[in-house]
Amino acid sequence: MTPDVAVIIPTLRRPESLERAVRSVLAQIGVSDRLKEIVVVDNDPQASSRELTARLAADASIAIIWRHAPRPGVATARNEGLAATSAPFIAFLDDDEAATSGWLAALLDAQSRTGADAVFGPIRGRVPEQTGWTRPYLERFFGRTGLSETRLIDIPHGCGNSLLVRATALPGVAPFSTAADQSGGEDDILFSGLKARGGRFGWAADAWVDEFAPAHRATLRYALTRAFAYGQGPSQTAAAAHDWPTVARWMIIGAGQTVVWGVAALGLSLTGDPRRADMLDRSARGLGKLFWMKGLEPHFYGERELARLERQASS
Known part of the structure; x- marks a missing residue:
């Protein structure tokens, strides 16, 4: 072959x-x-x-x-x-x-x-x-x-x-x-x-x-920022297709997820339950569906990553 x-x-x-x-x-x-x-x-x-x-x-x-x-x-x-x-x-x-x-x-x-x-x-x-x-x-x-x-x-x-x-x-x-x-x-x-x-x-x-995952990425802050970006995906895809009813549907879903999982995360935080990280993740993804607009996308690659590497090399 x-x-x-x-x-x-x-x-x-x-x-x-x-x-x-x-x-x-x-x-x-x-x-x-x-x-x-x-x-x-x-x-x-x-x-x-x-x-x-x-x-x-x-x-x-x-x-x-x-x-x-x-x-x-x-x-x-x-x-x-x-x-x-x-x-x-x-x-x-x-x-x-x-x-x-x-x-x-x-x-x-x-x-x-x-x-x-x-x-x-x-x-x-x-x-x-x-x-x-x-x-x-x-x-x-x-x-x-x-x-x-x-x-x-x-x-x-x-x-x-x-x-x-x-x-x-x-x-x-x-x-x-x-x-x-x-x-x-x-x-x-x-x-x-x-x-x-x-x-x-x-x-x-x-x-x-x-x-x-390298140490600078293996943090809760980084993961939740990525979760927010992942959440933006469905809304952004619908917006790119000018499918505004679907955008509205994803935003409504995102608002609900933000509130429900955010409250769950708060409750688990009071007891120190490690499952709060998963609830925060789900809430962040919901927030991304709600705030999907251009200019709100976190940057993880390209120039941002190169700048981080150059700062690390000079420190």
């Missing part, structure tokens, strides 16, 4: 985790006849991963392609990775993730069995030990669970740990919206369009990856 799968790994100044991610792909089993290449997309203006990628490529049994996307932005990086390969199947792995040895085989098997245009797998969240009482919540937040069986599903997940059929799921030369470069959500926009075209989504129950 002609190799037909490329794994794209966008990265921004995470050399240790990038190496872990690449080596986890090189250690895949059962896909030697399918895996065509790994594409590392460096989103750092300084091209900091060039030498590391070259070193990994020198010892690899498959091609490792390095591409530079100097304009920081998650959608820009994904589009650059797609431009670097002609593979008909595209798997995405984030640079803070590490795939289990059967990951890609499980994704491909699920796609073959379901005929889905986009397949997603489960994620184990890993956070530093010093996260205290929030650790169980943060592990769930950075993780992803789903069905125990491989099958078609109705609702898509994020691009991290996914396999996409290029011809149907990734239209055009730059399918990821660069409007989401700084805030994220480029995958939400992509999969909303795919769903509108009648696309199908699948779940690969055995396609496990581990996601390692």
Whole structure:
């Protein structure tokens, strides 16, 4: 069989985790006849991963392609990775993730069995030990669970740990919206369009990856800010389609969630119950549905992340 799968790994100044991610792909089993290449997309203006990628490529049994996307932005990086390969199947792995040895085989098997245009797998969240009482919540937040069986599903997940059929799921030369470069959500926009075209989504129950949250992200404040941004997604998607009745419906739902889960969080806080983190998460997602407007989106990627890294390097 002609190799037909490329794994794209966008990265921004995470050399240790990038190496872990690449080596986890090189250690895949059962896909030697399918895996065509790994594409590392460096989103750092300084091209900091060039030498590391070259070193990994020198010892690899498959091609490792390095591409530079100097304009920081998650959608820009994904589009650059797609431009670097002609593979008909595209798997995405984030640079803070590490795939289990059967990951890609499980994704491909699920796609073959379901005929889905986009397949997603489960994620184990890993956070530093010093996260205290929030650790169980943060592990769930950075993780992803789903069905125990491989099958078609109705609702898509994020691009991290996914396999996409290029011809149907990734239209055009730059399918990821660069409007989401700084805030994220480029995958939400992509999969909303795919769903509108009648696309199908699948779940690969055995396609496990581990996601390692760095210390600056493994905090309740960061997770709740992300939860707020996730909550904005449904309202923003409806607004982009000028579907104002649906926007209004999501805002009403969001207002109710904000109040109900906020009150629950307050009650649990009085007793020190750690479940209050989950209630705060749900309340934050409700608040996001209510305050979805342009200019209120938190920024996690691109220039904001680069600025944080530069401050860290100079301190």
